[in-house]
Amino acid sequence: xxxxxxxxxxxxxxxxxxxxxxxxxxxxxxxxxxxxxxxxxxxxxxxxxxxxxxxxxxxxxxxxxxxxxxxxxxxxxxxxxxxxxxxxxxxxxxxxxxxxxxxxxxxxxxxxxxxxxxxxxxxxxxxxxxxxxxxxxxxxxxxxxxxxxxxxxxxxxxxxxxxxxxxxxxxxxxxxxxxxxxxxxxxxxxxxxxxxxxxxxxxxxxxxxxxxxxxxxxxxxxxxxxxxxxxxxxxxxxxxxxxxxxxxxxxxxxxxxxxxxxxxxxxxxxxxxxxxxxxxxxxxxxxxxxxxxxxxxxxxxxxxxxxxxxxxxxxxxxxxxxxxxxxxxxxxxxxxxxxxxxxxxxxxxxxxxxxxxxxxxxxxxxxxxxxxxxxxxxxxxxxxxxxxxxxxxxxxxxxxxxxxxxxxxxxxxxxxxxxxxxxxxxxxxxxxxxxxxxxxxxxxxxxxxxxxxxxxxxxxxxxxxxxxxxxxxxxxxxxxxxxxxxxxxxxx
Numbered sequence: 001x002x003x004x005x006x007x008x009x010x011x012x013x014x015x016x017x018x019x020x021x022x023x024x025x026x027x028x029x030x031x032x033x034x035x036x037x038x039x040x041x042x043x044x045x046x047x048x049x050x051x052x053x054x055x056x057x058x059x060x061x062x063x064x065x066x067x068x069x070x071x072x073x074x075x076x077x078x079x080x081x082x083x084x085x086x087x088x089x090x091x092x093x094x095x096x097x098x099x100x101x102x103x104x105x106x107x108x109x110x111x112x113x114x115x116x117x118x119x120x121x122x123x124x125x126x127x128x129x130x131x132x133x134x135x136x137x138x139x140x141x142x143x144x145x146x147x148x149x150x151x152x153x154x155x156x157x158x159x160x161x162x163x164x165x166x167x168x169x170x171x172x173x174x175x176x177x178x179x180x181x182x183x184x185x186x187x188x189x190x191x192x193x194x195x196x197x198x199x200x201x202x203x204x205x206x207x208x209x210x211x212x213x214x215x216x217x218x219x220x221x222x223x224x225x226x227x228x229x230x231x232x233x234x235x236x237x238x239x240x241x242x243x244x245x246x247x248x249x250x251x252x253x254x255x256x257x258x259x260x261x262x263x264x265x266x267x268x269x270x271x272x273x274x275x276x277x278x279x280x281x282x283x284x285x286x287x288x289x290x291x292x293x294x295x296x297x298x299x300x301x302x303x304x305x306x307x308x309x310x311x312x313x314x315x316x317x318x319x320x321x322x323x324x325x326x327x328x329x330x331x332x333x334x335x336x337x338x339x340x341x342x343x344x345x346x347x348x349x350x351x352x353x354x355x356x357x358x359x360x361x362x363x364x365x366x367x368x369x370x371x372x373x374x375x376x377x378x379x380x381x382x383x384x385x386x387x388x389x390x391x392x393x394x395x396x397x398x399x400x401x402x403x404x405x406x407x408x409x410x411x412x413x414x415x416x417x418x419x420x421x422x423x424x425x426x427x428x429x430x431x432x433x434x435x436x437x438x439x440x441x442x443x444x445x446x447x448x449x450x451x452x453x454x455x456x457x458x459x460x461x462x463x464x465x466x467x468x469x470x471x472x473x474x475x476x477x478x479x480x481x482x483x484x485x486x487x488x489x490x491x492x
Contacts, residue, residue, distance in 0.1 A: 001327035007038040007184075009208070011190035012052035013201025018209070019044035021197065026183060030319055035268040036095070036185055040209035046176075054200035054223045058141070060173070063198040067122035073258040074118035074169060077197040078111035081158075084193060085111075085437040088158065090320070090454055091250045092186040094155050096329040097364065099319045100280060103158075103186075110162040113462065116446035117166035120467050133492065135481035136433030142471035144172035144224030145249065149218050149322030153231050154183040154283045154330060155386075160253075163450065163461035164228040165204070171470035173226070177206045178218055183330060184208040193420070201318060211238075220245040220410040226470065229253070229410030230287075232384075233455050237307065251459025251469065253287070253451055255384045259405035260290035260441065261427065263398075264298045272306040273416055274441040278316075280368050281328050281442055285334075286300035287456075288413035290441055292381050293392040294401050299395045304372060307390070311368060316359055326436035328364040329387050335366050338387045341390070345371060350391070376404055384410075397429065406432045415441045 006023075008015040020042040028035040055064045081088075087106030096103075126141035150164040161166075161177060168175050179187035191206040204446055207214060219227055221241035230237050230253040243250045262271045278290025295303055319327030329335055335358060342356055355369030368388040371380055380391040395401040407416065414433035418424050429437040434452040437443060444450065449463035460466055479485070486492070 001232050004034065005036045007036065007188040009039050009041055010188065010195070010206040011045060011049045012205060013195065016045075018042050020213070022209070022213070024181060026095055027186060028093075028094050028363075029203065029330050032073050032332070032363050036309070038184055038188065038208060040181070040299075041207040041214040042209070043217045043281065044094055044212060045207060046214060046221065049176045049205040049207055050147060050218070050221050053176055053299060056174050056202035057144070057146060059200060059202070059387060061204055062172070065172075067124060067170075070170060070172060071118040073197055073199055074114045074121065076095050076191060078114035078118065079113045080193040080197055081114065081190075082108050084189075085352050088186055088189050091189050092157060092183070093327075095183040095185045096330045097319050098155070098285070099324055099327050101322065101324075102282060105209060106156070108160045110158045113162035113166045113446040117170040118168075120464065121170040124471060129475075135479060136482055137478045137480050138475065140473050140475050142468065143170075143474055145470050145472050146173060146174045146224055148173045148226045148228060148470065149221075149224050149248070150175055151176065151178045151215070151218075151227070151231065152180065152187070154180040155233065155282070155287070157183075157186050158190065159444070160230045161190065162446075166229075166446075167467040169199070169203070170467055170472045173470050174202060175204050175253045177204060178215060179206060179208040181208050181210055181214075181319065202277075216242060216319045219243060219248075222246050226246045226250070228459075228461070236457065238467070244400035249469075251451075251461070252457035253459070254410075254412070254455060254457040255287050255460060256289070256410045256456050257382070257384060257408050258288055258290045258293055258410070258413035258414035258429070258433065259291055259292040259408075260356060261294045261401050261405060261417065261419040262296060262299065262303060263401075263416075263420070263423065264296040264300075265419050265423075268299060268303055268306055268421065271417040272303060272310055274311060274415060274437075274439070275303075275307060275390060275392075278415060278441045280311075280326055280388045283329060284388040285386050286442070288435065288442060289383055289385070290413065290415050291389065291391060292405070293390060293410075294404055296401075297394045297396050300392070304353060304370065304392060307370060309356065311370075314368060316365060316367065325432075326368055326388055329366055335364050338366055338369075338385060338389060340370065341379050341383060341385065342371070342389070345373070345391070348378050349374050350378045352382065355388070376407070382408075394429040398423070402427060402430050406430075412451075412456035413437070416435070476487065
């Protein structure tokens with residue numbers, strides 16, 4: 001018998017194997033070895049999970065629960081997440097290669113997302129309308145949108161789940177959470193906490209599996225009312241096409257090629273730290289990676305020198321070790337893509353100032369890499385690298401910097417480093433991105449909306465407005481007149 005852990009699917013409050021018996025293995029990116037196995041959902045499992053989610057919407061145990069009671073369940077879930085943050089973080093680190101220092105901290109912090117939405121659960125209000133007909137009392141109420149399919153990638157699982165599950169449950173929806181088939185085990189560990197928090201069976205199911213047997217049946221299912229997807233643009237196009245089958249309301253949080261603009265009046269040490277955070281934080285495996293560094297020409301070489309100096313002692317190693325700053329990439333395919341892209345970038349004139357090769361150790365390790373780019377027609381400035389690769393290109397004027405920054409089909413994150421307050425407001429207003437950080441980078445909060453423009457998706461997660469996206473507005477008209485209804489052939 002294998003001593004490796006095996007994870008089942010969590011459907012309708014029960015742990016089950018997939019209907020077709022399909023099992024996949026998960027690799028530890030730090031060693032390249034299989035460390036766990038997990039069951040994969042088949043179409044019958046999808047039907048069962050969606051059926052449970054539909055049924056529970058009419059179950060008094062969930063349907064008649066007050067909004068305040070729903071909030072209390074979310075508070076309980078938040079407490080459980082904090083209690084188990086280190087163990088969930090450890091599983092995520094082994095499965096995805098992300099640093100334990102980040103996964104454990106992030107797991108604990110997402111408890112605040114659930115608390116935020118717990119507090120909003122009984123603040124979802126309707127309105128009495130000042131209608132222009134004196135014999136009518138008209139009011140609105142917000143009702144749960146229904147069955148939600150939440151699809152999350154492997155790279156920030158607890159965070160990206162919280163931004164979907166928190167508002168959905170606070171609004172009274174039911175959710176089928178689809179974890180990535182790459183490194184899904186943290187989500188299956190998280191399912192135990194959902195069960196322990198006391199949510200009625202069927203309110204949340206957690207499944208994983210491949211596209212044909214799981215993702216496609218999920219997103220096309222006729223009983224799905226809303227899809228919240230985080231992932232890449234190509235997969236998103238399939239999701240949107242599939243949603244044409246059920247007309248599910250869909251929001252997309254996709255990838256990016258986020259620019260970080262550094263002007264010559266910036267605090268250069270702060271800017272260097274911002275570029276390092278934006279490119280090497282999470283080993284570059286972030287949808288908001290600031291992988292296009294646009295640097296004012298007079299400070300270009302100075303800033304590169306500061307970054308090189310700061311990176312001298314960076315620790316690349318075991319993601320479970322407390323002193324490690326950069327760990328492995330999640331998959332070997334990412335390393336291979338980066339190697340090929342770097343080769344093309346060099347052919348087009350980019351110069352590697354440090355890094356540029358695999359780290360000589362087992363696992364999917366890529367050395368943190370900085371490229372000096374003489375122009376913008378460089379491959380690493382165009383494609384999402386999803387690895388520790390920083391590409392810096394010089395600019396001469398503010399207008400040129402803005403034009404380069406906006407010269408992309410993406411628009412998720414952006415950064416500006418300047419000590420000129422007027423410039424900070426002026427430039428941030430003109431950047432075509434859903435998020436702009438000024439003199440900082442890669443900060444998040446449950447209070448702050450998160451989302452992109454253009455091919456970085458549409459819709460917003462987190463913040464107060466997100467909870468309303470999991471509701472529908474119902475308008476009720478009540479006649480206050482004792483007189484019979486007038487002429488039925490004329491609209492009032």
